[in-house]
Amino acid sequence: MPDTRRCSHPRVVVTRELPDQVMDRIAALFDARLYRGDTRLSRDALHAAVAECDVLVPTVTDAIDADLIAAAPSLKLIANFGAGVNHIDLRAARARGIIVTNTPGVLTDDTADMTMALILSVPRRLAEGEKLVRSGEWHGWSPGGMLGHRIGGKALGIVGMGRIGQAVAARARAFGLSIHYHNRHRLPAVLEQELAATWHADLDDLLRTADIVTVHTPLNDDSRMLIDRRRIALMRPHVYLINASRGGIVDEEALVDALEDKRLAGAGLDVWEHEPRIDPRLLALPHVVMTPHMGSATFEGRVASGEKVIQNIRMWADGHRPPDQVLEGWA
Template structure:
């Protein structure tokens, strides 16, 4: 019999359908909130799986999955996968970098602009029928052009946001990263490397684009927020757990930070009620890569990754994009 594969969520039927060339496909027709026990059941008896950020896969989920050889994550971040545990069992894990870089950078910049210029706040104000209360100082925000852009996590997406800021908005760009980038990339992004404290102190608009791991949990906490300018904005398009949301709510409510824009939250799909109650925050439901073209490209790459990882002639010789063991994010 042909190997069996599981696709955890509806993607695009025509793209998922390609798996049928090689495998018996257990495709999911409706969006499903799988429990860990259900994930474990689904993985039992399949050779591979295409999963999304909503499915956590660790030792418990793969304990009975004796035939599992590959897990293709639809997404660039993979803190939902215990890569070390998968690799220990010889299971290939892949993600979808590159195809979503520019789309996610677009959303990051859109959120930055929305926070700085109070766009969603202005829309609420207008819809509430308050235009007659307009005055010369209604909805004053902070400039983006010519300001200092701070990037925490200078990967592909961070670099794409830096280029937008430097080349499109004439911003001075500072970044902090685990390791400094080669001079050629720095000059292409017109970005200068600084230590974490300098980044916090000097940024007018700080954007978080770093991977989530136990080491980066709450990297933006009360102490970090206290170092930022009271006129600054904070934008997060990476993972909610990078920010201590209660500390952020305190800073926004207390006027110690001008505004924030979040596409990601620590307890998704739950949103901290303290954030919901604030006026100076832009909230977005984890849609960084959500353009028509990019979501199709991500699904196609995940499907190609799975086909290649299971050793079936990859179309056009695409190799899978495996996740390196070293970059593991433990739970």
């Protein structure tokens, strides 16, 4: 087991370029090793980075698995930059007494905004229209040109009604969508009333009901391939699937098959199962809107995430429990 005593000036490794003000603050507060450059570290570089640090600040592109944790004898805190922790072996960290923290809440509005943009973009064929204008093939307005579907009056099915799911629901109501959701635990009645949301205890029932389905669960053992081939088959042919959460929650091969066979009307995707690799068949489908994992990509959100990382390290270094410690339920 590693030495779990706190230290007033911990050795901190940041694995990837963060906003300047965040990097400068970390450098001022801690004995920091900052990796500059917007590329992920190689496996060998990551092993070298963790060999002597007390605190590791990784991002979603770093695989912090059991082998890496075993190669970090001094590691006491993994202060993740981001809310999702599916890239960290939480059980291995827990077994060695290493605390894991994340940065929840600060990206809620950014991700909900991106989700709403995809919900609008796919039925209204915005990406197709933009490409048509750029191509020089557009010859002006016509009654039958670029017809899509309105979203007002449609049923939005939200899979996962945490912070982001609730923020999406609040936005969607303003566009005239009715709100349906599936969650492990039902929301309090007062919150359901505020969001005008209908709970579906059975996910299959939600998928049969919704006109648009959007995914907002963390990726873990329970949610991996949650929207699998069988569940995709439950959705009606006019349904649009939106995913700005994690690619591994949706069976991508089954999704592409359904889109190709017109068993789904379209999809809006900000994440993929084998990111950054994308199935070439998806690239060929005009009724799929794709964005490069940018749901949380705002200047304000990145800085706020960095501030949470710093707060978690400082609280730990001062001998207190970090405010954003990841607990058992994430594993």
